[in-house]
Amino acid sequence: MEQIIMKDVKKRYKTGVTAIYDLDLTIKKGEFVFIIGPTGCGKSTLTKMLYREEKPTSGTINVGGIDVAKLRNSKVYKLRRKIGVVFQDFKLLPKATVYENVAFALEIFGAPKDEIHAKVLKVLDLVGLKNKAKNYPGQLSGGEQQRVAIARAIINGPKLLICDEPTGNLDDDTSKEIMKVLEAINKLETTIIMVTHNRKIVKEMKKRVILLDAGRMVKDYAEGTYEGV
Amino acid sequence: MRAFRIFARNIRDAFISVVRNISLSAASISSITITLLVVSISIILTYNVDHFATLVEKDITIVTFLDKSITPDKILEIRDAINKIDNVDSYVFNSKTQILEEMMQSSETFNNIMKDWTVEDNPLQDTYLVKVTDIKKVNEVAAKIKKIEGVSLVKYGEGIIEKLISTFDMIRQISLAIVASLVIVTTFLISNTIKLTIYSRKTEISIMRLVGASNINIKIPFIFEGLFLGIIGSIIPIIVTMYSYVAIYENFDGQMFSPFIKLVAPRPFIYLVSLILFGISVAVGMLGSWWAVRKHLKA
Numbered sequence: 001m002e003q004i005i006m007k008d009v010k011k012r013y014k015t016g017v018t019a020i021y022d023l024d025l026t027i028k029k030g031e032f033v034f035i036i037g038p039t040g041c042g043k044s045t046l047t048k049m050l051y052r053e054e055k056p057t058s059g060t061i062n063v064g065g066i067d068v069a070k071l072r073n074s075k076v077y078k079l080r081r082k083i084g085v086v087f088q089d090f091k092l093l094p095k096a097t098v099y100e101n102v103a104f105a106l107e108i109f110g111a112p113k114d115e116i117h118a119k120v121l122k123v124l125d126l127v128g129l130k131n132k133a134k135n136y137p138g139q140l141s142g143g144e145q146q147r148v149a150i151a152r153a154i155i156n157g158p159k160l161l162i163c164d165e166p167t168g169n170l171d172d173d174t175s176k177e178i179m180k181v182l183e184a185i186n187k188l189e190t191t192i193i194m195v196t197h198n199r200k201i202v203k204e205m206k207k208r209v210i211l212l213d214a215g216r217m218v219k220d221y222a223e224g225t226y227e228g229v
Numbered sequence: 230m231r232a233f234r235i236f237a238r239n240i241r242d243a244f245i246s247v248v249r250n251i252s253l254s255a256a257s258i259s260s261i262t263i264t265l266l267v268v269s270i271s272i273i274l275t276y277n278v279d280h281f282a283t284l285v286e287k288d289i290t291i292v293t294f295l296d297k298s299i300t301p302d303k304i305l306e307i308r309d310a311i312n313k314i315d316n317v318d319s320y321v322f323n324s325k326t327q328i329l330e331e332m333m334q335s336s337e338t339f340n341n342i343m344k345d346w347t348v349e350d351n352p353l354q355d356t357y358l359v360k361v362t363d364i365k366k367v368n369e370v371a372a373k374i375k376k377i378e379g380v381s382l383v384k385y386g387e388g389i390i391e392k393l394i395s396t397f398d399m400i401r402q403i404s405l406a407i408v409a410s411l412v413i414v415t416t417f418l419i420s421n422t423i424k425l426t427i428y429s430r431k432t433e434i435s436i437m438r439l440v441g442a443s444n445i446n447i448k449i450p451f452i453f454e455g456l457f458l459g460i461i462g463s464i465i466p467i468i469v470t471m472y473s474y475v476a477i478y479e480n481f482d483g484q485m486f487s488p489f490i491k492l493v494a495p496r497p498f499i500y501l502v503s504l505i506l507f508g509i510s511v512a513v514g515m516l517g518s519w520w521a522v523r524k525h526l527k528a
Contacts, residue, residue, distance in 0.1 A: 051439075073526075074444055081441035091436050095249050105440035110235035152440065 003029045003160060003191050004050065009059035011045050011215075019045035021215045023059070027193065029159070032186045034202045034226075035195045037212035043195040046212070047162050050193065051085050052076050064159060083160040084153030084190075088168035090145045092137040092152075098124070099133040102151045123151040127181050143174030150181055154190065161185060163194040167201065175201060203228040235446075243453035246430075247461075253426040254458060260422045261462025261514065264415040265506050269470045271411055272502055275404035277485075280493045282397040286364045289390060291371050293357040294382040303379045304355060310377045311357060316370050318362040325353040354381065364394055412509060419462075420517030423455060427521040434525045444526050451522040452515050459514025466510075467503045474499050 004027040011020040019042040027033055035043050048054040049061055052068050061068040066079050092101050099120055106116045124130045127147040137145050146166055153161055163182065167175035179201055186192045196202060202209055209226040211219040247254045295307060304322070311320050329351055333340045361370050367385055375383045427434070437447045475495045484491050 076438070077441050077443040077446070080439060085439055091432065091439070093433055093436065104436075107238055108235075108437065108440065108442045108446050110231040110238065112234065156441065 003027055003031075003064055004193075005060075005062045006049075007060045009049065009056045009061060011042070011049060011054060012057045019215050020049075020056075023217055025210065025217065025220075027191060029191055030186070030189045032183075032192045032205070032207040033194070034205070034207055034209045035193065035212065036197070036199065036202055036209060037218075039197075041212040042215040043212055044164055047164050047193060047195055050160075051083055051162055052079050081156060082158055083162060084150075084156070084158040086146070086149050086153050086161065086163040086166045088165040090137070090142075090149045092145060092148055094137055096136075097133065098129060098135050098137070098140070098148050101137065101148055102155055105152050105155050119155055120151075123155050126154075126184065127151045128177075141174070142170050143177055146170065146174075146178055147181060150178070150185070154185055158190065160191045160193070163192065165195050165197065167196065167198055172200070179205065199228050202226060235449075239450045239453050242450045243457055246450065246454055247457050250426060250429070253422075253429060257419065257422045257426055257458045257514075258462045261415075261419050261459060261510055262465045264411070264418055265463060265466035265510055266469060268408070268411050268415060268509065269466050269502060269506055271404070271408050272505060273470070273474060275401075275408055276498070276502075277493055278400055278404055281490055282401065284491060285393065286397070287360075289361070289364055289367060289385065291359040291361070291367065291374060291383060291385040293359055293374050293380055294384070295355040295357070296379050296381045297352075297354055299355055299379055307357065307377055307379050311359060311374060314370055314373050316362050316366050318360045320357050320359045323356045323358060325351050325355050328353050328356070364390075367394075415509065416513045416517065419513045420520050423458070423514070423517040424521040424524075427451060427518070427525065431525050434522065438526070447526060448519060448522050451518045455514035455516070455518030456511055457514075458518075459511040460507075462514065463507045463510035466506050470502055470506065471499045474502075 004025070006023055006025040009020055009023040009025075010018070012018045023046070035046060037043055045054060049056050049068065050063055052071055056069050059069065063079060064082050066082070068079060071079060093104065096104065102120045102123060103116050106119060111119075121130060121133070124133055127150055129144060129147050129151065132140060132144065137148065140148065146169075150161075150163075150166070161182070166182075167178050170178065175198060182192055182194065183205075203226065206224045206226070208223050209219075209221040210217060211221070293307075293311070295304065299307075308320070308322065311317060326348065329343060329346065333343050357374075359370070359374065361367050367390060368387065371383045371385050371387070374380055434447060478492055478495050481492065483494070
């Protein structure tokens, strides 16, 4: 079943720069897709349109049944509740503990305390940080902070996880750890779209790979066919 | 239950956030405190000027002198005629005998001169003392009374009264404009300080949006925060207003410079001013926060 359908998508910024040209892309439920390409090729713009941080200039984007291009600003939260997003710079609240950072995503919906507690511990366990629940982000390594961000992104049980260069700030070993976590999440039937520069990881993971260049999709490698360039 | 949990969480978070961002909270609170003190002073001044003007206006009376040879029936006819005039608030009849007695009681000299006067000798005139509802129309009422048959003369301080009324009007308008502009400046100042507080937390807002918080979800904790800042910011101005006004009132014996200028009695006046200050502070705190956070919610 298709989870993401993009048709004739074009994105032109107000500055006059066109970041995406005529993109057609379909991603099925439970897929793990890498989006790669040189700097400025439109990778981030593509993912930003998926979680409606940016609106396409033309074309249609359907994410889990929601027509993203037509979604009004005030209704964006409906989409965001169905997807999780992870960034290179983690975007954690520095003055809140690991537990609070993760619980935050549930608290705003008024979930009961017991439910929050159980879910937070479960996801922290999944990302291997159960013993750091009381620490503050500043007391954690980069890899650990990214795992907190992943835990926060998946706590609501999203069907889609978008990762924008999640290993961009991390060394090789830590990046591998993060990839293991993402793979475990993917096994739970969560679709994962990951933007990365790290071709080594892409090569090792043997997943579907979309190659962008100058705003156009130049290649779509099926699972296991990407050999690196 | 869910709504209650969200509500409780919002209050808790707002409180935590005031404490966690203590330096910016302190900036907002002190800006509210200082501007409210100025607002308080201007409200007190305006209210006292208005009070003084109202007292003076209440004293304005149209003295209606009746003909010397007026008959008791005619006096009643004139009363009915006055009664029919629009804008007449009240009237009192003063017979010439009554006036004579009052004058004799008021001074020994008058007493010596007037004691031998009989009813026929009394040169004074019967009068109606008329008060009007709208002081601006005093001249219209006076003109109508003057036309009534049997009325010989009408006096209300014409010339001076009109000047006095227009001066009071001007003072009222100026002081109202000052209070209004101060409230606007306060709103602007407080909202800007809160904007700074919120700007420093734009990452937090973007994270909230990212994890699927609706605009209302995001706004409410900030609005509660504004409410807390408003409540805390109003404490000092309210205490200062209450104590200092009572102290000034007691120190000056309830009057300023002369017995003619009476100050507004402190109670319930200070409670009213405190309530206004509290209302402004809370409203401006909440509105300022709402306004500031709104800017960060445009995707």
